[in-house]
């Protein structure tokens with residue numbers, strides 16, 4: 001699989017990464033070590049060389065599980081993880097003060113059972129306004145200088161902040177969301193990163209599974225427990241759900257013409273965008289890991305105009 005070097009960091013990531021969040025453990029469930037091992041092994045044999053997690057995924061337990069499961073793949077399999085500001089959704093967030101980030105990194109290393117993190121990211125901006133970006137980003141630079149992390153990046157930041165951080169110390173990687181049905185307003189940001197020469201990786205390329213062969217009823221049932229979330233309201237609620245399904249159906253028709261699956265073409269559209277070097281897809285099913293990995297071989301260029309024409313049918317235009 002094609003891979004991209006992150007500047008001079010020595011880190012090179014494959015065009016598809018394995019989303020770690022889906023490895024669990026969901027609240028109230030025991031960690032499934034054998035399940036996590038088989039997903040990682042499926043990823044490695046499909047040519048994927050990295051898994052993405054965060055300290056706050058399942059309150060630290062996702063990093064712990066991935067750390068325990070990494071023995072099932074080669075020692076050079078890469079890990080990206082994130083430190084989260086404390087003013088947020090999760091209790092398992094270190095905070096963005098310099099000392100908090102240093103402590104958070106060391107705790108992540110312990111849970112991951114590694115002596116370094118390949119890519120360490122600030123998960124989302126500190127919206128409390130208490131901690132200047134310069135302090136947090138300076139701490140990330142120190143961790144890189146110490147050799148505890150090989151590359152540093154930002155997730156869910158706006159372009160002016162990315163530029164500001166990049167002036168202080170190069171941003172090695174951006175992680176942000178994009179799919180044919182959501183986060184489309186971030187396309188200028190991605191283009192701006194391309195202009196700065198900062199590689200961009202994308203989460204939720206399948207919009208949480210909406211852009212796959214599944215029916216709207218199946219999607220709504222799958223997401224029923226999160227019906228009060230912004231994700232559900234924007235993509236699956238009345239009318240918007242039908243619009244999401246119309247885009248998914250359109251992708252499905254084009255995929256059939258190309259001899260690939262809906263999910264593969266949805267990911268291939270993401271990878272076709274200027275500046276994007278990799279997409280993260282998450283699944284609990286090893287066969288889907290292999291399916292998603294093969295999206296890296298799908299060349300979407302001959303159907304790009306048809307895919308773009310589907311976007312206005314989608315929920316962002318409701």
Ligand SMILES: NC(=O)c1ccc[n+]([C@@H]2O[C@H](COP(=O)([O-])OP(=O)(O)OC[C@H]3O[C@@H](n4cnc5c(N)ncnc54)[C@H](OP(=O)(O)O)[C@@H]3O)[C@@H](O)[C@H]2O)c1
Pocket residue numbers: 018019020021022052053123155156175176202203204205206207208209210212213263280281282283284285288291292
């Ligand atoms: N930085 C951030 O703020 C942020 C935010 C969100 C996510 N992330 C990262 O990005 C990763 C990926 O995001 P995501 O998992 O939410 O996005 P996604 O890949 O768009 O959606 C994953 C969902 O799609 C389904 N799916 C995956 N492959 C499929 C296929 N081939 N056919 C049908 N359904 C399929 C999965 O269900 P099954 O399990 O049933 O297959 C899963 O629930 C996460 O694991 C996490 O590491 C980062």
